[in-house]
Amino acid sequence: xxxxxxxxxxxxxTGDIARFTGRFFSVGMKPRYENRELLNQCYNIGYxxxxxxxxxxxxxxxxLTMQLRPSLVEYGVESQLPVMVGLAIVREIGPxxxxxxxxxxxxxxxxxxxxxxxxxxxxxxxxxxxxxxYKYLVATRVLATTLMLPLLTILGDGISLFxxxxxxxxxxxxxxxxxxxxxxxxxxxxxxxxAIIKTLFFGFAVGMVGCYxxxxxxxxxxxxxxxxxxxxxxxxxxxxxxxxxxxxxxxLLGLN
Amino acid sequence: xxxxxxxxxxxxxxxxxxxxxxDKLILDGFNLTVEKGSNVVILGKSGSGKSVLIKCIIGLLxxxxxxxxxxxxxxxxxxxxxxxxxxxxxxxxxxSNALYDSMTIRENLEFPLLRHWVDIEKEEVDRLVREALENxxxxxxxxxxxxxxxxxxxxxxxLARTMILRPEIILYDEPTTGLDPVTSREIExxxxxxxxxNHTSSIIISHDMNCVKNTADVVVLLLEGxxxxxxxxxxxxxxxDQNIKQFFE
Numbered sequence: 001x002x003x004x005x006x007x008x009x010x011x012x013x014t015g016d017i018a019r020f021t022g023r024f025f026s027v028g029m030k031p032r033y034e035n036r037e038l039l040n041q042c043y044n045i046g047y048x049x050x051x052x053x054x055x056x057x058x059x060x061x062x063x064l065t066m067q068l069r070p071s072l073v074e075y076g077v078e079s080q081l082p083v084m085v086g087l088a089i090v091r092e093i094g095p096x097x098x099x100x101x102x103x104x105x106x107x108x109x110x111x112x113x114x115x116x117x118x119x120x121x122x123x124x125x126x127x128x129x130x131x132x133x134y135k136y137l138v139a140t141r142v143l144a145t146t147l148m149l150p151l152l153t154i155l156g157d158g159i160s161l162f163x164x165x166x167x168x169x170x171x172x173x174x175x176x177x178x179x180x181x182x183x184x185x186x187x188x189x190x191x192x193x194x195a196i197i198k199t200l201f202f203g204f205a206v207g208m209v210g211c212y213x214x215x216x217x218x219x220x221x222x223x224x225x226x227x228x229x230x231x232x233x234x235x236x237x238x239x240x241x242x243x244x245x246x247x248x249x250x251x252l253l254g255l256n
Numbered sequence: 257x258x259x260x261x262x263x264x265x266x267x268x269x270x271x272x273x274x275x276x277x278x279d280k281l282i283l284d285g286f287n288l289t290v291e292k293g294s295n296v297v298i299l300g301k302s303g304s305g306k307s308v309l310i311k312c313i314i315g316l317l318x319x320x321x322x323x324x325x326x327x328x329x330x331x332x333x334x335x336x337x338x339x340x341x342x343x344x345x346x347x348x349x350x351x352s353n354a355l356y357d358s359m360t361i362r363e364n365l366e367f368p369l370l371r372h373w374v375d376i377e378k379e380e381v382d383r384l385v386r387e388a389l390e391n392x393x394x395x396x397x398x399x400x401x402x403x404x405x406x407x408x409x410x411x412x413x414x415l416a417r418t419m420i421l422r423p424e425i426i427l428y429d430e431p432t433t434g435l436d437p438v439t440s441r442e443i444e445x446x447x448x449x450x451x452x453x454n455h456t457s458s459i460i461i462s463h464d465m466n467c468v469k470n471t472a473d474v475v476v477l478l479l480e481g482x483x484x485x486x487x488x489x490x491x492x493x494x495x496x497d498q499n500i501k502q503f504f505e
Contacts, residue, residue, distance in 0.1 A: 033375075117356075125354035128314050128347075129368040130340040161407070 021211045027132065028139030037140045045106050045141070046148030053156045056101050061089060061160035065167025082174070085164040086183030087191065094157040095195050096243055099202035102149055103235040107210040110141055112233030114214025123215070129139035138211040145207030150199040190255040198246040202239050209235040261315045267425055267457045270311065273322035274481075275308055279329075283307050283319070284481030290425075295451065295458045297468045299503055300478035306461040307351075309478070310427040313459070314348050315339045328427065344372060345454075347423035353414040353431045355402040364399050365389070365417050372421055388416040391453075392446060408439035412446065419450055428460040432467045444470045465504065477503070 065085050072078045114137060116124050126133045165179045213231040217223045268290040275283040282305035292322040300306050311317040313324055315331050326342060334342060355364050361432045363387040363491050369376060392412035402410060411431065418426060431447065432440035443468050451458060462468050468475060469489050477484040477492070479499060485492065493504045 035388050113358075120357070121350045121352050121354040122356055123357070124316055125348075125350060127316060128343055129371070130343045131368065132336070132340075 015209030016216070017209070019214050020215070021208055023134055023143055024208065025141060025192065027134050028142070030135075032073060032135075034136050034140050036144055037136060041140045041144035042148055044067070044090045045144045046151060049102060049148070049152060050106055050155065052105055053098055053101055054159050057094070057098065057156035057160040057239035058163040060093065060097055061163025061165075062084070062167045064088065064093065064160075065164045066170065069167075069171065077160070078172070080166055082179050083183040083186040085167075086161060086186055089160045089188055090157055091195050091256075092185040094160055095153050095199045095202065096239065098153045099149060099199060099206070099239045100236055102152065102203070102205045103239060104232055106145060107206045107231040107235040108228040110145075110207065111213040112179075112209055112224055114138075115217030115227035116214075118215060118217045119220055119223060133235075138215065141211055142204060142207035144244050145210075146200055146203040149203030149206070150196050153196065153199045190250075194250045194255055198242060201242045205238040206235045207243060209238060266290065267292045267327060268459070269323075269325040270309075270313070271311070271323045271325075273312065273324065275305070275317065283312070283322075286322070286478070286481060287483050288476060290457055290459060292457055293455060294473040295447075295460060295471050296474045296476060297460045297462055297472035298476050298478055299462070299468060302463075304478050305481055306478055307429055310348070310429060310459055310461060314343060314346055314427060317335060322363060329450070331453055345423060345424045347418035347421065349411075349414055349418045349426065349428045349431055351433060353402075355410060355414055355456055357402050357415070359391070360399050360401055361394075361405075361413055364413065365420055368421055382465060384488040389413070389418045391419065391473045392396065392416045408435055408442065411435065411439075411443055415443070415446060415450070416455045419454065422454060424456060426456050426458045428458060428462075430461050430463065432462065432464045437466070440464060441470075443467075447471055451466060 004149065028082055066082065068084055068088075069081060072084065114123070117137070123133045123137070126136065161180070161183060165176055166175070168174050168179060210231040213227040213234070217227040219226075266289045267494050268288070270286060270288040271397065273286040274281070286305075286309065288296070288422075289482050296298065298306050298309065308317060312319045313331065315334065319332055322332075327345065329342060330343060331339070337496060344358070355361075356367065359367065362385055365388055366381055369384060386395060386398070389398060392415055394409060394412055394416070397405060397409065397413065402413070415431075428447065432443050435443065447460070450456070458471075459469070460471055462471075472489050474486060475489050475492050476486045477500060485495070485497070485500060487495075492500050495501060
């Protein structure tokens with residue numbers, strides 16, 4: 001019985017999220033556009049997330065290289081280390097790890113911010129002032145996360161590759177020119193483009209889930225915490241689901 | 257108080273309003289008429305549906321049935337754009353003030369202005385913001401954040417924000433709850449002063465009998481989802497009915 005109730009709750013929430021997402025296209029994309037708020041959110045969401053993304057990307061590149069080296073040495077293909085690391089970072093690890101870091105930072109902050117606005121009636125105050133909160137709060141944030149995550153991923157990939165270059169040079173000497181030549185020689189458009197396109201969907205999911213959870217927050221300050229937490233959990237799960245779908249689609253299109 | 261307005265035209269007419277949540281019926285055939293220029297105070301126990309009623313009037317909640325005519329237009333039958341239009345004539349003072357805590361006081365007041373009057377000049381916005389804050393004696397808080405103000409000051413700023421679009425009707429959700437008696441009296445005086453200045457009509461929800469006494473032209477007792485009785489403060493105070501007496505004891 002409890003299982004049925006949980007399943008029904010899951011279906012209800014899925015339907016609610018679908019309706020909430022539908023409003024992004026039916027309400028959020030219509031004029032008048034909140035350009036100033038969009039720029040403000042791009043700054044908050046993109047620019048202010050950059051230091052965290054850069055730090056984690058750098059460490060990720062360094063650690064990945066150090067972890068991969070022993071296996072490659074064992075098979076006598078240590079010279080392929082830049083190629084392996086480059087492919088792994090650009091195609092998969094860079095976009096997914098950046099999106100997960102982004103979900104942790106931005107998903108939770110959007111969930112908490114809108115949740116707090118909801119329980120203190122600030123969203124109702126906007127409504128009664130004739131302002132459309134969905135357009136002002138949700139559409140701008142979702143658009144900002146969708147636009148900023150691909151940019152952060154590209155920057156993060158670059159920093160991660162630099163970390164990998166330093167990792168390669170811990171045990172051997174490789175010039176930066178040679179390292180990046182090997183990396184870029186192994187990459188083509190079918191590696192880069194799908195990886196960047198899927199980050200658009202990751203960003204959309206993080207923004208939409210954060211806003212949905214915040215907008216539907218209840219039970220006072222405790223509810224705000226729950227919104228922030230569940231926004232991170234759900235958007236992280238969605239990132240993996242979208243990643244799985246993206247892999248299947250690129251395979252179907254023969255881009256793998 | 258504004259008794260001479262009592263005989264003028266109705267601005268809000270509510271008929272057979274029904275609203276429930278799940279199995280619980282909150283409003284069960286509620287009727288009310290608010291005349292232009294009058295202050296109607298809704299009195300009732302906690303959970304009796306007072307806040308639900310004013311949220312239905314402003315379209316934040318959709319009633320299950322019944323009609324709410326504001327300036328002869330039925331609120332429940334309106335679409336989003338029509339509601340926005342109707343809301344420009346109605347102000348709402350939230351119990352929690354609902355000031356935007358990430359904005360300064362100036363931005364809080366500018367925000368509705370800039371969205372309603374798209375072509376308004378910057379100088380005009382500044383003038384209106386200053387005038388609204390002067391009305392509540394808080395001009396010096398212009399560039400402060402809401403977190404820097406006391407409860408009474410927040411209420412006055414919220415009142416200034418409510419008034420800035422020059423609404424013709426104002427709905428007050430427990431305007432003096434949580435305030436000390438002196439500040440409560442200040443808020444009551446402000447409500448009366450601004451009503452007199454702007455010729456507004458009001459619905460005030462309150463538990464505070466001093467506030468009821470000082471602000472009400474008409475007192476309505478909401479009981480079991482219905483308008484149980486209606487009259488002036490003095491009439492209700494003298495009633496022998498136990499349901500009414502308990503509020504005045």
